[in-house]
Amino acid sequence: MADQLASAIAANVLGKLGSIVWREFRMIVKIEGELKELTDTMTTIEAVLLDAEEKQASNHALSNWLGKLKDIFHEIEEVLDEVEYQVQRKRANDKYGRTIKEVCDFSSRTKAFWSRHFQVVDKIKSIRERLGKIAGEKDQFDLTAARVEDRRVIHTRREMTHSFVPPSDVIGRNNYKENIISDLLRQPNGNQNVNVIRIDGIGGLGKTTVAKLVYDDECVAHHFELRMWICVSEDFEIPRLIREILMESGVRIDENFGPHNGLQTKMREKLKNKRFLLVLDDVWNEDRNKWNELKDLLLGGAKGSKILVTTRTNKVASIMSAVSSYTLEGLSEKDSLSLFIKYAFNEGEDKQYPNLLEIGKEIVKKCKGVPLAIRTLGSLLFSKVNEREWKFVRDNEIWKLEQKEGDILPALQLSYNPMPSHLKQCFSFCSLFPKNYLFDSGKLIAFWMAHGLLNKKPNTQDEELEDVGDMYFKELWSRSFFQDVEKDFWNNGYQFRMHDLVHDLALKVAEEVCSADDFHTQNNAKTVRHLSFSHDGRQVPSFFDTISSDVRTTLFQTKQQELILVEKCISRFNCLRVLCLSDSCFEVLPSSIGNLQHLRYLSLAGNEKIKKLPNSICKLYNLQTLLLHGCSTLERLPKDTRKMISLRHLTVTTTNEFLFGNGENCLNSLQFLLVSRCPGLESLFQRMEKSLANLRTLIVSGCESLTSLNLDVKCLTALEALVIEDCKVLTLQKERHVLPFLTGTEDDRDLKFKIRKLKIYNLPELESLPPWLEGSANTLQFLSISFCENFMALPEVEWGSDLKSLEIIGCPKLSSLPKDRLIALRELTIEYCPELIRKCKEEDSFKIDHIATVRLQD
Structure with missing residues (x-):
């Protein structure tokens, strides 16, 4: 992947050289001549990289030349990042002031400032000279410069919908579907309550697709009391499978649920005397003992229970003892x-x-x-x-x-192969995750952004980097690299998986720079730049010493017990852009975290032991994503959080009564904010008058003491999605709000919320929507109000032509909807609202003839 991505690195470097940051740096340090020569050389090289990448497979010398370019491109990236950090640092300190010590130490700071920048100038000059020599070697390879139109990405793609595959969209598999359904519905003749049905065949034939068609069939859904779907893949560990089966059957499992034997007992109780269907998708296990152990645990189901297995290997198929088997053949x-x-x-x-x-x-x-x-x-x-x-x-x-x-x-x-280089690079990052991994597009896009892979088009001021990432994701989706895509509506993203063979392709193209636990056979340690670990981490420290210190990603996908592992990672890899320590167990984050000047993505999500974050974390002026949800003992955010001026995505769990202790003018770049499970939080925002101007999504969940959001229209003019759930005492009527559309100056009257999606769930004290939301009546597209037992009325306002979907669930006191005000509504869902459903069925009370989809359930 390293060589194939040289063109993407070049494009990224050129983009940074023309950025606002570098224009600001040029004003401080006069290096116009050096930068122009560097830019001109980079532009000349970039033009032939596409041709070079296509020809390198059959030309060893050309491959080596690309390797040298890649190394020097990475050097340039480091220098650019160093400059960007210093500029961001200057912005933060100029904006929020310096400490007394810093002011008294003005002389030494000034000296250090100029020393750092003269070092940068020297580095740029040295790199420019070396790059010029390497660039001169290109003539020997007879490379063709790409035309501008060849390098342009053309986004002409069919519209994306959802992951459900209608039967009419699956071709040539109807006979398999009907026969398998017949077997599933047939009562067994033998003594066993649970029978196995098997679907096998080579990869890519559609075994999972057939299984899904069967699983979602209406007759099958009605026949079985309980249906469960497990993606097995290569991990056929019985404890893991039991947990997944329990979760699929509606049992909530956490890490402290109990010992393995307790889980077995719980599963047997759940399945006892129930006719169930269990799908085990993509089984690789060849150990008959493991299979028999699992099967024995499932025999307590009612007669007629079935296990449907998909597998691609003959040996796996042979140990299943299936009563029926179907070998998929290629399509005609x-x-x-x-x-x-x-x-x-x-x-x-x-x-x-x-x-x-x-x-x-x-x-x-x-x-x-x-x-x-x-x-x-x-x-x-x-x-x-x-x-x-x-x-x-x-x-x-x-x-x-x-x-x-x-x-x-x-x-x-x-x-x-024909994909533009930036999409190749984005695709290769998927290799860091295991097979059958449930991806979240928002997380993946944040990774791409952290590595500078998202490039905005010129003159697109309203387009955010997240929008560019969403476009890249949909482009890869449209090329069939992603499957089982489901829209995560309220998080404004998608969840999806990759086919095993597509994942194999990602591993193949990324093998030169990515490592996924392959410690013993790793033969390219000096080129590794992205690491992913999914074991207990005991071998990791020694492995760190064998690889290059130029690692950009370290992703831990399992609990880490030892603080030494974190310290080793931070001290060894000072070029990190992404550091994922989710579900870790250490109590103290080392203060050395502040030395990672290039860090853009940091996750501590799920750490239940950490109580404080070092204030040095606020020196991460380039940090874009900080994930702290699930940190149930975290007391507060650091006092200088406001200096993290690049932060775009923040999730927080805290025990404090206030979210931001000193919130004036902080977090101006924030796009997404999740505040989750903060039991002592009383007020969301304090002194945020000029902050959060770019916030587009706000989710507040599980804050039982929250009495006020403290929303201000002047603060949140960009807010598009608002989700409030599980807040027991929140009424939304005690807000410190401004209503410029009712009062205020003429300039203020144009300011109002522009919310497009509003979800309110389990607010038992809510009686009506607050006045400050009425300003969104003309922009609201989706409105959901669920399990608000005291909610009595929707406001009688003119709902605009954008409101397409309305969902009301579990609001027994709501007895009517605004008459003749929901003219554009296309989807209406009403459940467990008996009086409202009765009114909706009376034509004279509320006409619903114009609504395309109506779901009413008593």
Whole structure:
């Protein structure tokens, strides 16, 4: 991946050289000449990188040349980051003042300031000279400069919807579906209560898709009292599977739930005398003893219970003792072509391009009936009408490489290769997570942002980096690299998974710079820059000593018991951009964390022992994401939190009664704020008059003592999504609010909330929506009010044409909706509101004929 991403690194460096930060630095230090020469050299090199990356596989000297470029590009990045840190530091201190000691020490600070900047100038000059020599070597490779249009990303993609696959969208699998359903519904003849049905076949044939069609079938849903879906993959550890089964069956599990034997007992109780369906998807376990142990624990279900297993290996299939088995074959030529057309063309468009269709038939034959390969290449060619691009796929040399039976990586590689370099780099980061991992797009986008992979287009002031990341995510989704995508509506993101074979591709393209627990066979330690660990970490400190100190990502995905591990990581890797210590158990975060000048993403989420954060954390002027939710004993945020001027994404759990102790003018860059499970929190915002102007999403959850949000329209003009849940004493009527649309100066009258999504859940004291929300009546698109037992009325205001979805659940005192005010409503859900449902069914009381989707449940 390192060489393939040289073009992305170059683009990132050029973007930074033209940034506001560097324009500010140029005003302080006169280095115009050096920077212009460096920029010109970088631009010349960038133009030929795409051609070089395509040719490097067959040219060892060219590959080495790209390697040298990559190393020096990383050096430039370090210098740019150092400058960015110093500029951000200056901004923070100029804005919020310096300590008395700093003022008294003015002379030494001034000397140090100029010393640092002269060092930067010397570094830039040295790098520029070395880069010029390397750039001169490009002429020997006969490289072609890419045209501007070749480097432009064209985002012409079909509209994204959701992850549910309607039966009509699955081609060539209906017979399998019907036969499997028949077996599931059939009562067993033998003595065993629980029978196994197996679906097997090579990767990419659609085993999981068939299982989903069966699982979601209405007859199946009604037949079984309990349905559970477990993604197994390579981790067939019985305790883990029991926990997953319990959680799927509605039992809440935490780390202190009890010993393994207790979990077994709980599961047997849950399944006893119930007819259940358990899907074990993607099983790799070849140990018959483990399989028998799990099966024995499931035999207490009622007669007719079924276990549906999907697997791709014959040995796994042989130990299952299934009463029925289905081996998926490749799609027929006709079905393969139908599937390809569905992904490569808009509906009916294939008839307009008969020449492309003929080329497509030849491409489909090379896919050998494997749906994943067909979908991926169809997605690749969607919207492309140039025959040359289609023939490039058909005639590519990659088809001639030696392939194993059922190997579809060539097809996936063909879809990967033409991607722009920034998308390749974003895709490769997915290799840091294990197979079957449930991704969160917001977290992934924050990773991309931390590494500078998100580039805004010129003249797009209203576009945020998060919007760019969302566009990148949807681009990868549209290319079929992501699947099972579900919209996380209120967090304004998505959850998704990757097919195992797509994950294999990510590992393949990232193998030179990423490591995922492969300590003993790692043969590229000096090039490793991104680390992911999913074991107990006992071997990690010694492993740290064997790799380059230029690590940019350290991701721990398991509980870490030893503080020495954290200290070792911080001291060893001073170039870190991402440090994930989620679910850790240490009590003190080392003050040396403040030395990580390049850090942009820090997660301490789920640490239940940490009580305080060192104030040195506020020296992380470049930090964009700070995750502290689930830190149940954290007393307060550091006093200088306001100096973290780059912070865009913050989640907090604290025991303090106030969120920000000294909140004047802090967190101006914040886009997303989650305040979760703060039992003593009484007021959300204090003295925030000019802050949070860029906040777009605010989620307040589980704050039982919260009496006031202290919202101010002048503070939150960018707020789009507001979620308030599980706040037992919050009425939303005691706010320190400003109503510029009712009072105030003429300039103030245009200021109002512009909320698009509002969710209120389990506020038992709420009786009505507060006046300060009425200003959003014309912008609100989605409104959900659930389990507010004293809620009595929606305001009689003119709800605008944007309100498309209204959800009312568990509000028994609400007896009516605004008459003739919900003119644009397209979705209406009302559940457990008996009086309101009765009124809605009376035509004279409330007309619902114009609403496309109506769900009423008593």
